[in-house]
Amino acid sequence: MLPDDVLVGLDRLGWAGSHDEVSVAFQDDPDRVRGWLKYWLGRASIVSNAAGAFCKAIRSGRYPPGKQRRYRAYAGVERFLPEAEPAQPDPALSEAGERWQAVLAELQLQMSRDTFDTWLRPTRVLGYSDDTLYVAVENEWIKEWLENQLLATIRRTVTGVVGETAKGWARALG
Numbered sequence: 001m002l003p004d005d006v007l008v009g010l011d012r013l014g015w016a017g018s019h020d021e022v023s024v025a026f027q028d029d030p031d032r033v034r035g036w037l038k039y040w041l042g043r044a045s046i047v048s049n050a051a052g053a054f055c056k057a058i059r060s061g062r063y064p065p066g067k068q069r070r071y072r073a074y075a076g077v078e079r080f081l082p083e084a085e086p087a088q089p090d091p092a093l094s095e096a097g098e099r100w101q102a103v104l105a106e107l108q109l110q111m112s113r114d115t116f117d118t119w120l121r122p123t124r125v126l127g128y129s130d131d132t133l134y135v136a137v138e139n140e141w142i143k144e145w146l147e148n149q150l151l152a153t154i155r156r157t158v159t160g161v162v163g164e165t166a167k168g169w170a171r172a173l174g
Contacts, residue, residue: 001023002019002022002023002026005034006022006026006033006034006037007019009037009038009041010022010037010051010054012041012044013037013040013041013044013050013051013054014044014050014051015051015054016051017055021055021058021059022058025058032058032063032064033058035063035064036054036057036058036064037054038064039057039064039065039105040053040054040057043098043101043102043105046095046098046099046102046162047102047161047162047163048160048161048162048163049160053102053105053106053161056106056109057105057109060109062108062109064105065101065104065105065108095128096125096126096127096128096133096134097125099125099128099133099158099161099162100123100124100125100133100135102161102162103133103154103157103158103161103162104120104121104123106157106160106161107120107153107154107157108120110153110157111150111153119142119145119146119149119150120146120150122137122138122142123135123136123137124136133158133162
């Protein structure tokens with residue numbers, strides 16, 4: 001049985017399915033489930049399917065952005081430990097920054113940690129206009145690599161998360 005706060009959160013996300021999968025995940029690690037629930041509730045207004053994104057996040061076994069995968073055994077019980085500081089500070093709470101953070105969270109679920117950390121984590125949003133999400137990368141070489149290797153995945157994810165077709169996306173700053 002799920003606690004009331006989780007049930008209310010699922011309802012706010014628009015969860016229409018069974019609670020069985022969430023119950024199992026909650027029994028395994030309640031902090032992870034609550035973390036993802038809080039994360040996607042905060043982005044529900046800019047994500048077209050927050051309940052689906054929450055479901056993918058729970059199935060992935062990963063933790064929400066800003067959380068570590070490290071555990072500390074305390075009296076035989078494993079406890080989730082938040083990071084002292086996030087790996088990368090969140091951009092300003094602008095609409096473009098929120099959209100890019102939602103896209104990054106979804107992309108993180110679609111690829112290996114090494115690929116995400118190397119190529120996408122260092123990116124930052126510059127702005128959003130005319131159906132184009134402008135993202136800064138460190139240099140032209142990284143921009144070219146992303147365009148050749150991940151652009152289709154990034155565009156598909158932007159379309160799925162934001163609900164609009166992505167026309168353009170990157171600018172090298174280095």
